[in-house]
Amino acid sequence: MELATQLITSGILMGFVFALIALGLSLIFGVMNIVNFAHGEFLMVGMYVALLVSSYLPLDPLASLPFAAVIGFLLGIISYHFLIHHILRGPMIAQLFGTFGLMLFIRYLVMFIFGPDVRSLPHGILVGKTLSVGWVMLDASKVMAAGFCLLLFALVYWIINRTKLGRALRATSLDAEAARYMGIDTKKMNALAWGIGGATVGIAGALLAHFYYITPTIGMVFVLIAFATVALGGFGSISGAFLAGVIIGLIQAVGGQYLSELKLTFVYAAYFLTVVFRPRGLFGW
Amino acid sequence: MKPTWLLEVKNLVKEFGGVVATADISLELEAGSIVGLIGPNGAGKTTLFNCIAGYYKPTTGKVFFNGKDITDWPAHRVAKMGIARTFQTMKIMPNLTVEENVMIGAFSRTGNRQIARGEAQEILELVGLVREAKVYPTELPIATQKRIELARALATKPKLLMLDEIASGLNPLETKETIQALQRIKEERNLTLFLTEHVMEFIMTISERVIVMAAGRKIAEGTPEEVAREDKVIEAYLGKRYAKGK
Amino acid sequence: MVQVLKDIFSFGDRPLSERIGFVIFIAIVLAFPWFVELAYARAVMIRFLLFALFGLGWNLIGGYGGQVDLGQAKNVGFGAFTTALMTVWWKTPFWLTVPVGMVVATAESFVVAYPMFRLRGHYFAIATLCVALVWKELFTFWDWTGGARGVEIPLKAGADFAYMQFPSPIYYHYFIFFLFITQFLYMNWFRKSKLGYELQAVRDNEEAAASLGINVTVTKVKAYCITAALGAVGGSFMVAYYLYIDPHMVMHIDLSILIAMTVMVGGAGSIWGPIIGAAILIPLDMYLGAWLGGMGLYGIDFMIYAFIIMIIAAREPKGIWGIVERIRKRG
Numbered sequence: 001m002e003l004a005t006q007l008i009t010s011g012i013l014m015g016f017v018f019a020l021i022a023l024g025l026s027l028i029f030g031v032m033n034i035v036n037f038a039h040g041e042f043l044m045v046g047m048y049v050a051l052l053v054s055s056y057l058p059l060d061p062l063a064s065l066p067f068a069a070v071i072g073f074l075l076g077i078i079s080y081h082f083l084i085h086h087i088l089r090g091p092m093i094a095q096l097f098g099t100f101g102l103m104l105f106i107r108y109l110v111m112f113i114f115g116p117d118v119r120s121l122p123h124g125i126l127v128g129k130t131l132s133v134g135w136v137m138l139d140a141s142k143v144m145a146a147g148f149c150l151l152l153f154a155l156v157y158w159i160i161n162r163t164k165l166g167r168a169l170r171a172t173s174l175d176a177e178a179a180r181y182m183g184i185d186t187k188k189m190n191a192l193a194w195g196i197g198g199a200t201v202g203i204a205g206a207l208l209a210h211f212y213y214i215t216p217t218i219g220m221v222f223v224l225i226a227f228a229t230v231a232l233g234g235f236g237s238i239s240g241a242f243l244a245g246v247i248i249g250l251i252q253a254v255g256g257q258y259l260s261e262l263k264l265t266f267v268y269a270a271y272f273l274t275v276v277f278r279p280r281g282l283f284g285w
Numbered sequence: 286m287k288p289t290w291l292l293e294v295k296n297l298v299k300e301f302g303g304v305v306a307t308a309d310i311s312l313e314l315e316a317g318s319i320v321g322l323i324g325p326n327g328a329g330k331t332t333l334f335n336c337i338a339g340y341y342k343p344t345t346g347k348v349f350f351n352g353k354d355i356t357d358w359p360a361h362r363v364a365k366m367g368i369a370r371t372f373q374t375m376k377i378m379p380n381l382t383v384e385e386n387v388m389i390g391a392f393s394r395t396g397n398r399q400i401a402r403g404e405a406q407e408i409l410e411l412v413g414l415v416r417e418a419k420v421y422p423t424e425l426p427i428a429t430q431k432r433i434e435l436a437r438a439l440a441t442k443p444k445l446l447m448l449d450e451i452a453s454g455l456n457p458l459e460t461k462e463t464i465q466a467l468q469r470i471k472e473e474r475n476l477t478l479f480l481t482e483h484v485m486e487f488i489m490t491i492s493e494r495v496i497v498m499a500a501g502r503k504i505a506e507g508t509p510e511e512v513a514r515e516d517k518v519i520e521a522y523l524g525k526r527y528a529k530g531k
Numbered sequence: 532m533v534q535v536l537k538d539i540f541s542f543g544d545r546p547l548s549e550r551i552g553f554v555i556f557i558a559i560v561l562a563f564p565w566f567v568e569l570a571y572a573r574a575v576m577i578r579f580l581l582f583a584l585f586g587l588g589w590n591l592i593g594g595y596g597g598q599v600d601l602g603q604a605k606n607v608g609f610g611a612f613t614t615a616l617m618t619v620w621w622k623t624p625f626w627l628t629v630p631v632g633m634v635v636a637t638a639e640s641f642v643v644a645y646p647m648f649r650l651r652g653h654y655f656a657i658a659t660l661c662v663a664l665v666w667k668e669l670f671t672f673w674d675w676t677g678g679a680r681g682v683e684i685p686l687k688a689g690a691d692f693a694y695m696q697f698p699s700p701i702y703y704h705y706f707i708f709f710l711f712i713t714q715f716l717y718m719n720w721f722r723k724s725k726l727g728y729e730l731q732a733v734r735d736n737e738e739a740a741a742s743l744g745i746n747v748t749v750t751k752v753k754a755y756c757i758t759a760a761l762g763a764v765g766g767s768f769m770v771a772y773y774l775y776i777d778p779h780m781v782m783h784i785d786l787s788i789l790i791a792m793t794v795m796v797g798g799a800g801s802i803w804g805p806i807i808g809a810a811i812l813i814p815l816d817m818y819l820g821a822w823l824g825g826m827g828l829y830g831i832d833f834m835i836y837a838f839i840i841m842i843i844a845a846r847e848p849k850g851i852w853g854i855v856e857r858i859r860k861r862g
Contacts, residue, residue, distance in 0.1 A: 092653065100840065101837045272662060
């Protein structure tokens with residue numbers, strides 16, 4: 001019983017993190033129908049931002065969140081402006097390997113600057129501390145990460161669904177051409193989607209850095225989890241990404257308990273089954 | 286003994302999630318005839334084509350080809366049975382030369398490249414594309430690309446050729462040439478033609494019989510002259526006022 | 532029969548300049564070990580031929596088929612592990628293990644192909660990625676395949692043609708060249724075969740292909756299975772050459788991505804693409820990368836490679852060969 005609660009709680013917490021990671025991917029796909037293979041690298045950059053801030057500034061890594069958001073946002077916008085915008089008109093194959101090129105470029109750029117070694121945060125208020133809630137023992141940084149992710153998810157959800165800007169984004173996702181006729185600058189919308197995607201996943205990275213190891217190649221692991229989440233939730237659906245994130249969090253928590261070396265395999269298998277038997281996912285189009 | 290129809294469609298209904306595209310269509314095609322299908326936009330003509338050719342599964346109803354029930358057959362099986370079709374939107378293979386495009390059609394009847402090439406050469410001569418054989422279709426004008434699609438369809442040695450708006454975008458001279466070419470091809474290859482078209486001079490000239498559809502239903506059938514005079518047909522195209530006026 | 536031989540060896544449909552270029556290329560490769568004695572250079576050449584080999588197989592489904600498969604490493608792994616395990620368990624001579632590896636890869640591919648080909652475009656690509664990942668995790672987890680430690684091949688003394696183990700890289704050079712030229716000639720035949728044409732038709736326009744009697748799914752499945760078999764051969768070679776394999780080496784997602792990217796950079800769908808792509812990647816990685824790595828600077832080689840990929844994606848999706856053909860058309 002205690003184990004079950006432990007697993008479920010920890011699964012849901014990680015689920016919130018996955019949900020935030022998936023949010024950006026889903027948003028980008030919804031707005032311009034492109035799968036961003038570089039998404040995991042943006043996350044990795046967020047991790048390194050946390051590392052830099054806590055190593056060189058007398059600040060707790062938590063303070064790196066705004067930095068990670070800004071850098072993630074800029075990275076997204078720059079990627080859009082210099083690469084994505086030019087491959088949008090091309091064949092799907094070109095889009096695929098365009099974002100692959102971006103992924104490799106960012107990964108090896110970071111490797112060049114920081115070296116390939118695995119690192120972790122040097123210090124932090126919440127690093128390495130545990131919390132007990134009832135009989136459940138939780139990693140303090142995971143709780144904090146989950147909390148922030150939930151908050152941010154809600155914030156972005158509010159922006160998308162309750163603001164004029166969000167409406168413009170949604171209009172562009174539904175029909176870019178029609179949106180253009182209505183005076184919406186789709187190029188700006190596309191860039192914005194990339195910016196929000198980069199910012200949210202950058203923050204997620206900075207949060208993850210509190211309890212996950214930091215290395216230039218970590219991006220791939222998370223982008224695959226993000227794909228699984230987005231597929232399960234439905235490409236393009238924000239609420240779907242949330243629900244799916246929690247489900248994937250639970251899968252990897254439970255799977256990890258029984259066969260810890262294969263916990264990612266369960267996620268990948270879940271992805272494969274979803275995509276083959278229910279390509280629309282839970283809520284997608 | 287009653288002759289078997291080449292193509293028989295019985296009470297075909299095709300629904301897309303509640304929207305009825307074709308409702309209770311029945312028609313028969315005699316082997317060796319040229320039949321036109323006309324109707325205002327949205328009448329369900331292309332849906333009908335797609336149901337016959339195997340791109341859509343009819344919701345209810347049946348399609349028979351030479352007496353065989355082909356209702357739920359997938360497109361490639363229908364093609365192998367002897368029904369070829371062209372498309373309204375260009376579906377040329379851009380990375381293959383004109384000759385290779387036509388060879389793909391020929392490959393449906395043979396596994397040998399030499400034979401396929403020979404067939405393709407023959408067809409290219411038939412439609413007048415011999416000079417363009419080694420060219421890539423994207424470098425050619427749309428009217429020529431339509432001929433490539435026609436050639437490709439012919440290479441499958443069909444018994445029934447369904448042409449979807451093959452005359453759209455042609456000037457009057459090209460339209461006349463196309464009519465003559467099609468009549469010649471039909472005779473030489475012993476084909477039955479089933480065409481759908483908006484260009485009236487084209488379809489009314491070439492067709493022996495015309496079927497008229499509107500809002501998913503068949504509203505008239507007969508020779509071009511008969512059909513042109515029917516009130517229902519005029520009403521479908523121009524509205525009630527003009528029908529009454531006639 | 533004569534026609535088949537002609538199809539395999541004839542490049543009559545390619546312009547003379549290409550044919551001459553190819554002959555020169557083959558001559559250089561064949562003469563290479565006699566002129567170049569530096570061990571490292573020989574290793575680079577062998578690795579180049581290996582990646583050209585991988586590329587040839589991938590080009591079938593990815594280039595001529597237009598289906599971006601990001602999981603080819605699983606097939607490399609199937610070939611590699613089949614050869615390694617058969618050698619270690621049953622002392623099977625190398626050349627008997629190769630067809631078995633090919634069968635294993637083909638069988639698995641046949642099973643996963645049908646569900647996967649319900650998908651198109653990036654959904655398909657991601658599904659292929661997933662399948663390959665699951666297999667790699669399984670092979671890492673399983674003890675009977677050696678787990679993460681992999682399989683080590685016992686060393687034989689001298690030149691052993693039964694197990695294809697040799698004391699000098701010269702043998703390996705001709706060994707990999709043989710595999711490369713075999714698959715190259717096969718691809719030359721394939722692109723002119725009925726399946727080759729039908730595959731390209733499916734790539735260019737599925738609906739039109741169906742209207743011409745082509746069973747689109749069956750065509751894709753056939754192509755996918757053939758690519759799997761071809762990939763397995765490269766895996767078997769790796770066993771004989773490296774005398775050691777593990778899942779990280781032969782089934783890693785990075786290998787899949789590299790194989791796919793290399794062909795796309797070189798020119799997917801053209802017979803020269805895989806060779807060009809490998810000719811850029813391998814020297815870049817093994818000369819520039821190794822040199823800079825020695826100085827503690829990691830990643831520049833792949834940054835350059837990634838940059839090339841991005842430019843090609845934005846400007847000429849048909850790859851470097853696409854650029855060559857575009858220039859040729861203008862001039």
